[in-house]
Amino acid sequence: MSTSQLLRSPAKKPLSLSQPLQESIGSHKQSSDEPKVIYVWQNIFAFLLLHSSIIYGAFKLFTNPPWLTMAFATLVGHMSALGVTAGAHRLWSHRAYKAKLPLRIFLAALQTTAGQNNIFEWCRDHRVHHKFCETDADPYNANRGFFFAHMGWLCVKKHPDVINKGQSVDCSDLLKDPVVRFQRSYFMPLAILCCLIIPSIIPIIFWSETYLNAFLIAGLARYCISLHLTWLINSVAHLWGNRPYDITIGARENRYVIYVSIGEGFHNYHHTFPSDYSASELGMEWNLTTRFINVMYYIGQAYDLKSTPTRLIKDRIKRTGCLK
Known part of the structure; x- marks a missing residue:
C-alpha cells in the first residue's frame, strides 16, 4: 500500500450502535422568567481594544x-x-481519539496560543453546549440571536441555567490528565506568553519588524481574527446551512465555515455524531484537522480513532435528515 493510500485510510474504531443520539432542541424547555442581563464590562472593553488592532x-x-x-x-x-479543533474540541471535549503525552503537550501549547480560555473551561462549556443545545442552559445559545451566539455570550454573565444545569455535566476525566491540570493552573501567564509575547517577538528578532507592527498585527490582530473564525461555528453554523443528518437540531452544514475553520463547519453531522474523530462524513475533504489527526496516527501519536459506520449514517439520514 502506498503512503498516499495510508494517509487516506487510517484504522478507525467504530462508534457503538447503542450510543445515544444527539438530544433534540425540544428536550429542554426555555425558562419562562428571563433573568436580568448583567454586562461584563472588562470583557467588553478588552474586545474594543482588541478590535482596534x-x-x-x-x-x-x-x-x-x-x-x-x-x-x-x-x-x-x-x-x-x-x-482548538484537534485538541480542545475533538480530543478533550469529545474523546473522539486518544493521544500520547507528546501530542497532548503539543496540542495544549497550540490551544494556549489560541487564547480561548484554558482546556478545562473550554471543554466544560462545549459539553454543556452539546447536552443543552439551543436552550437557556446553552452557553452560546443561538436562539438568542447571531451576536449573542457569536461573541455576546462573553460580554454578559452566564444565564443561571448554564451554571445550574451545567453542574450535571461530568468533566472529571479532564482533570485526570496532568497536561490539562498544569495548563489550567498556569493558564494566564502561559497565554500572555504564547498568545501575545512570542508571536510579537519573533518578527522583531528574525526580520527586524517594527515593534508596533509586530504587536498589533502578529499579536493582537491575529488573535482577534482567530477568535472570530472560531465564533463563526457557534453563530453561523447554527443559523444558516442545510441539515442532512438531523432536521430536529439547529446545527447546520455551512460550506463557508468549513473553509475558514479548518474542517469544523460540518456542524449538523457533528451534533448528530459528536464522537466521530473526523467531525464529518466526508473524511478529509476540506478538513485540515482530520488530515492532521491522521498524520499523528501514522507516526504513532494518535490512536483509537472513532468513526461512525456508514450504515448508521444512512439510517439516521432516512429517519431525521433532510437532503434538500
Whole structure:
C-alpha cells in the first residue's frame, strides 16, 4: 500500500450502535422568567481594544503592508487553531481519539496560543453546549440571536441555567490528565506568553519588524481574527446551512465555515455524531484537522480513532435528515 493510500485510510474504531443520539432542541424547555442581563464590562472593553488592532492592520494593508509579518500571523493563526479543533474540541471535549503525552503537550501549547480560555473551561462549556443545545442552559445559545451566539455570550454573565444545569455535566476525566491540570493552573501567564509575547517577538528578532507592527498585527490582530473564525461555528453554523443528518437540531452544514475553520463547519453531522474523530462524513475533504489527526496516527501519536459506520449514517439520514 502506498503512503498516499495510508494517509487516506487510517484504522478507525467504530462508534457503538447503542450510543445515544444527539438530544433534540425540544428536550429542554426555555425558562419562562428571563433573568436580568448583567454586562461584563472588562470583557467588553478588552474586545474594543482588541478590535482596534484590526483597524490598524487594515490601514497597513492598504498603505505599506508588512507581508512577511502578515504571512507569519496567518501561520500562527492556523497552528493555534489546530490546538482548538484537534485538541480542545475533538480530543478533550469529545474523546473522539486518544493521544500520547507528546501530542497532548503539543496540542495544549497550540490551544494556549489560541487564547480561548484554558482546556478545562473550554471543554466544560462545549459539553454543556452539546447536552443543552439551543436552550437557556446553552452557553452560546443561538436562539438568542447571531451576536449573542457569536461573541455576546462573553460580554454578559452566564444565564443561571448554564451554571445550574451545567453542574450535571461530568468533566472529571479532564482533570485526570496532568497536561490539562498544569495548563489550567498556569493558564494566564502561559497565554500572555504564547498568545501575545512570542508571536510579537519573533518578527522583531528574525526580520527586524517594527515593534508596533509586530504587536498589533502578529499579536493582537491575529488573535482577534482567530477568535472570530472560531465564533463563526457557534453563530453561523447554527443559523444558516442545510441539515442532512438531523432536521430536529439547529446545527447546520455551512460550506463557508468549513473553509475558514479548518474542517469544523460540518456542524449538523457533528451534533448528530459528536464522537466521530473526523467531525464529518466526508473524511478529509476540506478538513485540515482530520488530515492532521491522521498524520499523528501514522507516526504513532494518535490512536483509537472513532468513526461512525456508514450504515448508521444512512439510517439516521432516512429517519431525521433532510437532503434538500
